[in-house]
Amino acid sequence: MPLSTAHVPTPRPARYLKQLVSHLGHKATTSLTPDGRGVITIAAGTCHLTPTPDGLALTAAAVDGESLARVEDVVARHLVRFAAQEGLAVEWTAPVDGGELEPTPPVVGEYLLSHHTPADDILGELAAVTREATAGAARMQVSSDEGALLTMLTRLTGARFAVEVGVFTGYSTLCIARGLADGGTLLACDVSEEWTAIGRPYWERAGVADRIDLRIAPALETLRALDDEPVIDIAFIDADKGGYPAYYEEIVRRLRSGGLVVLDNVFLGGRVLDPAYRGADELAMRGLNGLVAADERVEAVMLPVRDGVTIARRR
Numbered sequence: 001m002p003l004s005t006a007h008v009p010t011p012r013p014a015r016y017l018k019q020l021v022s023h024l025g026h027k028a029t030t031s032l033t034p035d036g037r038g039v040i041t042i043a044a045g046t047c048h049l050t051p052t053p054d055g056l057a058l059t060a061a062a063v064d065g066e067s068l069a070r071v072e073d074v075v076a077r078h079l080v081r082f083a084a085q086e087g088l089a090v091e092w093t094a095p096v097d098g099g100e101l102e103p104t105p106p107v108v109g110e111y112l113l114s115h116h117t118p119a120d121d122i123l124g125e126l127a128a129v130t131r132e133a134t135a136g137a138a139r140m141q142v143s144s145d146e147g148a149l150l151t152m153l154t155r156l157t158g159a160r161f162a163v164e165v166g167v168f169t170g171y172s173t174l175c176i177a178r179g180l181a182d183g184g185t186l187l188a189c190d191v192s193e194e195w196t197a198i199g200r201p202y203w204e205r206a207g208v209a210d211r212i213d214l215r216i217a218p219a220l221e222t223l224r225a226l227d228d229e230p231v232i233d234i235a236f237i238d239a240d241k242g243g244y245p246a247y248y249e250e251i252v253r254r255l256r257s258g259g260l261v262v263l264d265n266v267f268l269g270g271r272v273l274d275p276a277y278r279g280a281d282e283l284a285m286r287g288l289n290g291l292v293a294a295d296e297r298v299e300a301v302m303l304p305v306r307d308g309v310t311i312a313r314r315r
């Protein structure tokens, strides 16, 4: 329920944004980013403000409908007052539930799926066999465009030592293994013998099975057993969501300078954006997203690919 947006047409978005942040800063927590975006947090919730070429974009979020209405009211009332001479009107969209958000409109998602270097027959067959063998769990598999992205990132880093947390039936594993430099190794972590066994024949057919060191154990144990040195060139995290913060930490401390850590599902189906979702996974992912953005050891970018992908590069 508790997310809403408004676009307020005005020729002076930056001016009103600054005025709001400064005025409300006396009774709320506010901040202004170097690129001119603002965040206002009152007890009821938060409003993000972004200047656009023709106005001010507002996104309000709160834990319930009543609190959301309060955030909307505080921001709109002040804005209308500051821009009295313009006669501004603030029209909020109907509240939406974060769990219903589509990070990418389906029509765009379909277009992306049909405009990347296509998956080959081996990947296509692995995807088909996964659907047959694992029923509903098959949606855990990365999409073909995300798989292509993983191969490309692995190649771009010239990776010789990669780590994957969350193998499932080995689609992303195959994509990463294919991008490795000659003689490279992928340390692939999962807890399921059953699921990972489905992938092995496909790794063999693709000629990369000898590059994949599959470890069946809780990933944290496998990661902590690695040398505490910058040995990792690229890592992909796609396992139990509550474990992400610990996986990220164990990986970043071992990333070589210029190495990448790629995190999947950083939107958690949109629930991360909606403060009403306060389950352990949402809290862990929301916290981690903030931590990565502020982590001075890396430079990071979040992409709206599928369910959200963060790429962080070790400085």
Ligand SMILES: C[S@@+](CC[C@H](N)C(=O)[O-])C[C@H]1O[C@@H](n2cnc3c(N)ncnc32)[C@H](O)[C@@H]1O
Binding pocket: 140, 141, 142, 165, 166, 167, 168, 169, 170, 171, 172, 173, 189, 190, 191, 192, 195, 217, 218, 219, 220, 238, 239, 240, 243
């Ligand atoms: C989302 S799936 C991975 C999908 C995979 N990347 C792909 O593209 O097919 C998550 C995987 O994480 C594994 N997993 C869950 N908890 C784990 C843990 N503590 N350690 C290692 N793997 C774990 C599950 O067994 C499951 O195979």
